[in-house]
Amino acid sequence: MTDHLFRPQFTPAIQRVLERLYSETIEQDPFRRAEAQSAGLNHDGEHEFYPAMAGARMPVTPEFGALLYVLARSSGARHIVEFGTSFGVSTLFLAVALRDNGGGRLVTTEFVPQKAASAAANLHEAGLADLVDIRIGDAMTTLARDVPQPIDLILLDASKGLYLDILRLLEPGLRQRGLVVSDRADLDGGDGGRAGAYLAYLSNPANGYRMASITTEALGQNFAHDIAVRV
Ligand SMILES: C[S@@+](CC[C@H](N)C(=O)[O-])C[C@H]1O[C@@H](n2cnc3c(N)ncnc32)[C@H](O)[C@@H]1O
Known part of the structure; x- marks a missing residue:
């Protein structure tokens, strides 16, 4: 079902978990979105x-x-911090990169406990659980302590309005030539334009980053991604 979406490049166990999670997404997310929309949340x-x-x-x-995997591999990442675990798909891509880099630590955070528990089970099934520390709670609290340093890569994939705050929280530990990668920072609808402030911050050379913006496509939708390197 997901052959057209995902080219296999990992071990069978990792591949199996990713394929299951993408299949479940195709089956279940449209219903969840319809429920959210009927509650006025778009x-x-x-x-x-x-x-x-x-x-x-x-x-x-x-x-x-797949790009996250390549970024983490090519930067030799050993320490990764992620905002937004959900069921752990991006976490899997990043954890396998750590494994292939020779080991490391990934701290990720999720405020829905059932999602964090599912992500933990998925990482266990993929044989990657030993690399990942899943913290339950709001990211501004859970990522405020004991993050592995120097940070090689930060992934922001949750509430858009917090992207700049989370970046500023983690920035003291981010190494030179470390990466800041984010998903869908273009969606800043009801959050007062804070994701816009995040993009403005990264794109101002005075703040010490150089950025590339790309789009990927899945299931007929476009998804914006921003990738910045600390210089
Ligand atoms: C877009 S999903 C993450 C998807 C995940 N990166 C993946 O590839 O499977 C965002 C997740 O972040 C969680 N989240 C949103 N705001 C959060 C916050 N302030 N602190 C912790 N988790 C948060 C949501 O519950 C949601 O599960």
């Missing part, structure tokens, strides 16, 4: 959107996931 920029989508997979696109 996209990730809106307050209360994520609680309404508590059962939804919401993974990174397969192409962006």
